[in-house]
Amino acid sequence: MLDWRKYRDQLQAGLAGIGRTSPEILRGYRGLSDAGSKTSLLGAKTRELIALGVAVTRQCDGCITTHTTAALKAGATREEIVEALGVAVSVNAGAALIYSARVLDAFNTLSAPDTAPAS
Structure with missing residues (x-):
């Protein structure tokens, strides 16, 4: 570790x-x-929980250590951090699922005969 x-x-x-x-x-x-x-609309703890979700998504160790420290200072609990990370996992899984449709779109286009006129 x-x-x-x-x-x-x-x-x-x-x-x-x-x-x-x-x-x-x-x-x-x-x-x-x-x-x-x-901003006064989101509190520091909420901002840091969002930042941790983004840190995981971006795979940024520097962001993880910085925003975990800040989240702790803002009063975030382990349970709140885990919940925020769960949102990041869910959104990333959803994004992968949605982007999977692009792979099939590319496959459909690239596996079909090329009907473009030769230049």
Whole structure:
């Protein structure tokens, strides 16, 4: 298993290196991140639960450690996190099912005789 605390520390050190080399990249990211968290409609805990679902979908370990820490600080319970992850699993399964229809569409097109005139 990954040592998440050590990984988080290494990640932060790596990002600090990016910030020293190109501070405008981190400023831009922070501006976008801050803008997304200034809404008063969703609480911090809800935003972090959504972020964890996205982190799983994007397979982003840095996002997982960052947003798990933030979710804990916002008061999220293990049960709430598991429920949010269940939503991510369900949506991803649904997306795979829907995209499966595209494979069959491609198959139908590509397996049919090409009727386009030769150029």
